[in-house]
């Protein structure tokens with residue numbers, strides 16, 4: 001049986017230029033991390049509780065002052081106008097209509113102000129977060145922060161899993177290294193060092209450090225999340241540095257191919273953080289039940305990347321709405337089947353590993 005999401009992916013594949021489909025679908029190296037993200041969810045099972053549910057569940061979650069209708073938000077993905085002419089605007093409207101949070105970013109093909117406007121045209125209190133890579137020149141990072149603040153973004157997501165760009169062999173095969181004429185990373189215009197309307201390249205720097213993060217912290221009052229945390233010691237350091245939230249992520253398997261599946265890294269990070277700040281996860285979430293598993297293992301919410309791109313390429317705003325509504329319905333259904341009333345009712349004792357009987361060392365958590 002083809003799931004609705006897989007069907008959308010097939011439609012997206014038919015509508016996209018093969019090089020662009022592979023850019024979206026692909027991962028680094030042998031795509032082990034990419035594949036494991038999904039397979040690791042499939043290796044887990046939920047032990048449902050009984051006789052304690054509710055006719056109507058509350059699926060909302062509070063995140064850094066924003067509220068989402070479900071614990072599934074939209075992760076930052078680059079270059080939406082490769083998928084659809086309405087690009088990030090369509091994603092913004094659909095995400096706002098679905099009542100959840102959109103993370104736009106440096107590599108958007110639509111300026112952040114226009115993305116926020118599109119979201120707020122659908123829902124005046126829609127929340128949009130801004131993702132950035134720390135740039136080697138602090139004044140460039142600061143200009144991006146000011147741009148996001150001015151646009152009305154309510155949080156900054158700093159991606160820290162990309163000291164260098166991952167090696168994506170699909171892109172190498174296609175020779176896909178540049179955007180087609182007419183498309184650009186619009187947030188990179190008019191920054192320090194460019195002439196009027198000029199574009200800067202997005203830099204990834206292996207020399208980025210906690211000092212750079214501290215500098216960013218001092219630039220803004222917005223909540224700062226670190227995206228791409230996999231080591232529990234880094235999670236502890238981040239808490240000590242005053243970071244507001246973490247996203248357990250391996251960049252959808254596009255950076256370090258030897259990285260673990262995110263849902264397997266999550267429990268140790270959740271333990272290290274011990275509830276002091278929210279922990280989010282992305283990578284491989286394809287069903288509402290995947291979101292439920294991640295929440296049971298300590299996440300406050302999950303992000304989705306590729307599913308949104310498939311919806312966008314297949315059917316524009318409507319396709320993205322379909323993806324988000326599907327995940328919401330599935331999450332609520334899973335919660336009901338697990339005897340839950342709200343996300344907080346999903347707990348670690350409810351997660352076991354398939355193939356190992358529960359109660360006989362079946363749970364590695």
Ligand SMILES: Cc1cc2nc3c(=O)[nH]c(=O)nc-3n(C[C@H](O)[C@H](O)[C@H](O)COP(=O)(O)O)c2cc1C
Pocket residue numbers: 023024025037075076077078105106107131159227249250251252253254282283284285303304305306307
């Ligand atoms: C095509 C594509 C572009 C991406 N661009 C970015 C980006 O610009 N910044 C970033 O932090 N993460 C980026 N990511 C990673 C996502 O934010 C997210 O971590 C990942 O897609 C989650 O995995 P999933 O696609 O399995 O849901 C990108 C992912 C994809 C697939």
Ligand SMILES: CCCCCCC(=O)C(=O)O
Pocket residue numbers: 078107165202203251254
């Ligand atoms: C040097 C261009 C950076 C674009 C970032 C896109 C991205 O993160 C990806 O995974 O692709």
